[in-house]
Ligand SMILES: C[S@@+](CC[C@H](N)C(=O)[O-])C[C@H]1O[C@@H](n2cnc3c(N)ncnc32)[C@H](O)[C@@H]1O
């Protein structure tokens with residue numbers, strides 16, 4: 001009854017992105033997404049290519065798997081996907097983690113609300129720029145930010161926009177100015193998320209990071225923002241499960 005579709009559980013590793021970058025964490029990745037971003041680095045969660053890996057699991061089973069992998073060596077779990085916000089039943093896992101004094105981070109794109117957002121310690125909302133091929137429903141995003149504000153939960157949430165080109169950069173500015181009170185991250189987009197040539201990829205991503213940093217540095221309208229690469233990609237390239 002209270003199961004959710006899980007496609008992978010891994011860690012301990014570090015959070016490679018956003019507001020808790022560098023945090024030692026376990027990952028639980030759920031299957032299924034309401035978007036289909038052209039450049040999704042986790043397309044296997046929704047494109048059918050890894051459907052044999054999907055297991056329906058309840059909170060106790062997920063916790064058991066986390067303990068098998070991580071033992072006593074973790075205090076933080078990050079839930080990502082796919083879009084975990086499709087899953088009302090994640091409340092059971094979140095409650096169980098809290099009961100065990102584990103901090104919880106979650107990654108979602110801001111297309112759906114769940115009441116359990118209010119129980120997440122570090123909530124990253126990542127609206128999608130034009131290069132993704134997706135169109136942001138700003139009425140829904142407004143509603144989500146309003147609910148977080150209403151519950152005084154904005155301190156534990158951030159916005160993170162992935163940037164591939166100038167159009168994405170303009171979109172990011174629009175999102176930041178719409179919600180100026182929410183901590184804002186610009187993240188380098190990885191447009192070669194299938195290659196196994198790590199050295200070339202990492203070089204390319206560092207150049208794109210420099211490009212993005214320069215754009216932010218030169219932009220007088222962007223002041224209180226943070227610019228980050230995907231740290232895990234700089235260490236491990238496109239390897240899955242790290
Ligand atoms: C795979 S998504 C899963 C969570 C949720 N669906 C979302 O998009 O926020 C996790 C994060 O990876 C980012 N991401 C996906 N593909 C990427 C890529 N090719 N380069 C950089 N970041 C990417 C997303 O923007 C999101 O912030």
Ligand SMILES: Nc1nc2[nH]cc(C(=O)O)c2c(=O)[nH]1
Pocket residue numbers: 013014015016017042080081107232242
């Ligand atoms: N190390 C590491 N950090 C991450 N931050 C966000 C990730 C994601 O795929 O959601 C991710 C991931 O897959 N690995």
Ligand code: SF4
Pocket residue numbers: 033034035036037040041042043045081082083109
């Ligand atoms: S919303 Fe997230 S998981 Fe879904 S397709 Fe886009 S990047 Fe991938």
Ligand SMILES: [Mg+2]
Pocket residue numbers: 041042
């Ligand atoms: Mg990822």
